[in-house]
Amino acid sequence: MKKTLLALALSGACAGAAHAQSAVQIYGTIDAGVIKRSGDAVSIGKRSANTLGFKGTEDLGNGLKALFHVEVRYESDTGSNEIGSNGTQRPLFQGQSRVGLQGDFGMLRIGRGLTPFHETIGAFEPFHAIPTPGGFYTDLAVAGYSSQALDPVGYSNNRWSNAIWYNSPLVNGFQLNTAIATKENNGGPAIIGRGTAAAPQYPLGAEGSANPFSISATYNNGPAAFMAGYERNAIESKVWSIGASVFATPELKLMATYARQDQDNTRLFNAETRSWVLGANYTMGPGKFLAGYGEKDTDGLDKVKQLSVGYEYSLSKRTYLYLDASRKKGMVPTATNPGTINQYDIGLNHSF
Amino acid sequence: MKKTLLALALSGACAGAAHAQSAVQIYGTIDAGVIKRSGDAVSIGKRSANTLGFKGTEDLGNGLKALFHVEVRYESDTGSNEIGSNGTQRPLFQGQSRVGLQGDFGMLRIGRGLTPFHETIGAFEPFHAIPTPGGFYTDLAVAGYSSQALDPVGYSNNRWSNAIWYNSPLVNGFQLNTAIATKENNGGPAIIGRGTAAAPQYPLGAEGSANPFSISATYNNGPAAFMAGYERNAIESKVWSIGASVFATPELKLMATYARQDQDNTRLFNAETRSWVLGANYTMGPGKFLAGYGEKDTDGLDKVKQLSVGYEYSLSKRTYLYLDASRKKGMVPTATNPGTINQYDIGLNHSF
């Protein structure tokens, strides 16, 4: 069947058909293992997040590039979209969906993705930024801070929808990463805050009272790296952090973070939180030992303390086996959580 | 591990494994920008639909080909599946999911996709068939007509599930495009129509009273193109349209459409709607100006009028920046819509 220009014009549903030069890359990870957690039966689950992403870069000439990422997050044990701790199904491209331009000026992107604060501090956490209680990322390293306050409960705490990112070029080891989001409400519940149940501080569907913004700076000098970050979310909770890592020897990496969260805007009590995490990674042939200890101290609450140790055995650059043990105590006790959790896991992680 | 024929036969879950000659293509678009709309705070969103598609063509010999498309639609600002205006999450392959054969006889496909009427008229709309109020496609160009009447509210109005498409070959510049759908109810609500709330004309779960069908013809002659289309949906709303476009100069494309909808079958009042859109695209180097004006006139309602102007700056064949301003007035006023909308947007569109 001969095709004319009109026929091509009509194929609106086939956009991109003519772009043979397009080379979309598929990438991702799949991680699954056996987990034993205090109070639960043996389960199967993930240690780190599972992704299936599609990305591409187009050279626009003069050092300018267009780039995009759309990134599915999923549960390897059930095959579903990523599920929040309360059972909420997260969006299809929970990982990120961003398009942007990159050039001498740096990189500018728009859409959904990790906030600069969260992306940066994750690199200074000793367990690949995996969630608590295996790792320290989602609770201790960030002082319990949540970037998203007006999203549905169960959505991830370290991402923004409706935002613009700017990453500076790297100059003498320095890099600046920033993002700003709109005040849009993304379907979250009302937040009582300093109001009452009848008159919440942020009623159902309310916009943010401020534009969320996030900023981080990194400095890289030979074996040492440093970071500082600051973020404010849509309900004006604030967090700042500093972190450092150093290769004491080529095999031994040491790292530390300190973070402080201020929830004064919505809390009369328990508004200030301080946390710190110390970590080490030690590489020995194909094996790597991981260890970390951290504390989180919220005004008026018991101190939370966590110790984690792990071992990873690389079968290749893309595939490793892992084994972890962690103990976390001091959380507010609930029906299913007595205040102390021991967790053990063993599994397989594969990148593609 | 040696594999036998039985082992291969057992790998039902791995269908396609042996088809190394298969070359699935990934294609799509990602569009995101900053939008300011009357009555709303600044938001981030899309100008045109975002797609991630997978397609392939197999040569069957003798000029016959098998082909398929499955096409995700998503929101770049939140990473979710495409969301309808009322918050409804649309199906995973909202864009299309079709399989078919193509040969000297034309092209025959089955599944879900744009109706021929909607696909054709979209090519005569000056803003890439983007939704109102930025473009004219979803409201004015089609006289407010909806192809799907028995789908959930919020599903797209220009697609059919459960349909068969036939596109003729192109003969002397002429092409005929047709589709027919089953009467299946796809989970939409009851339609009161000429009935009552207690006895709706189409009760919950009712089948269509007729097989939806859609037909369009196009004629392409040098710089000029013409179209005519007719469609009837499952509740017997009818629409017809004519359109034309011409390259007055190599840089200047002019276009016009006229459409008329008849909803007599389900409406006592406001049953007849007429609309027209005039548009122009002017290319100047990497820049393109877009302009359009249109009116929609429904019996017994205020006339709807819309003016849109835009500018696109191409960074490559696949990537452009855009800037639009539009004004639409005459809609029935609601709490969030005072009857007149001004919209401004600026953003980036990338095809892959």
Place this chain on the structure above:
Amino acid sequence: MKKTLLALALSGACAGAAHAQSAVQIYGTIDAGVIKRSGDAVSIGKRSANTLGFKGTEDLGNGLKALFHVEVRYESDTGSNEIGSNGTQRPLFQGQSRVGLQGDFGMLRIGRGLTPFHETIGAFEPFHAIPTPGGFYTDLAVAGYSSQALDPVGYSNNRWSNAIWYNSPLVNGFQLNTAIATKENNGGPAIIGRGTAAAPQYPLGAEGSANPFSISATYNNGPAAFMAGYERNAIESKVWSIGASVFATPELKLMATYARQDQDNTRLFNAETRSWVLGANYTMGPGKFLAGYGEKDTDGLDKVKQLSVGYEYSLSKRTYLYLDASRKKGMVPTATNPGTINQYDIGLNHSF
């Protein structure tokens, strides 16, 4: 923009970026046709399941490989995720999501996928293991058995979430396939069983009373193949089966299965079910005839009987047209099902 190691370390959201050697394969099927079923209007739907999968294999050296599959299941007629018979939307990677290692020892995988019992018996069913009433797989071949008892109603009956698979290497034509799952509840409803509505045998959210396990053995000897399988689910329903197939001539394949289900643990009545299916496939040039007859006999219920005949015409190794007629009777009559179903379908199946 120059990238440093730190910048790379920060790109946690881009895992896999550096793995240019990764070659993810896209595979799948799309099947759509026209169906006429007793009591229903003509509809469009699928004959066999539709998949879109992503898979990869990594050579780890010494005969060891890492492998993964994530596999979308979808409806070709509506573009949605696969939908259960009751309208339930199944998980994104309903087909499977598994990661594992393969070597001289066999293959070990973890995640979600078909149970060994279900995967093996499917290869001895004459209609590509398609669902009833077109094929015999989901009801007669397995004696109505469901692998998943604690999943949401409408999820597929032949898969496990939260499981570990081991497939032995093939030794002298023998292969052993096993899987074991955790007792996790996956969000299914309460099961009254031998309890009462007030005190169900398995209350809402209850864990399994036993670890589900599944085992199958296959033996392949020239033109003949044999299987035996056994499985127990989380509520201790048990099933076993035997099956055989033989190429009587190079064109004619004959096959038979027998299965027996025991639901004593949750049923006072109708606890024992026996079923058998006889089938034949006859290849003649590009055409293939399929035929099968089967019965299912549950204690205290009417016998279910099904006869199906079909014809497939291959346009290539990846694409065929099909035409089926089937009759099934003896089901418990319901409002939409009078106890006997005749089904006719004609369509197109394409693998990629």
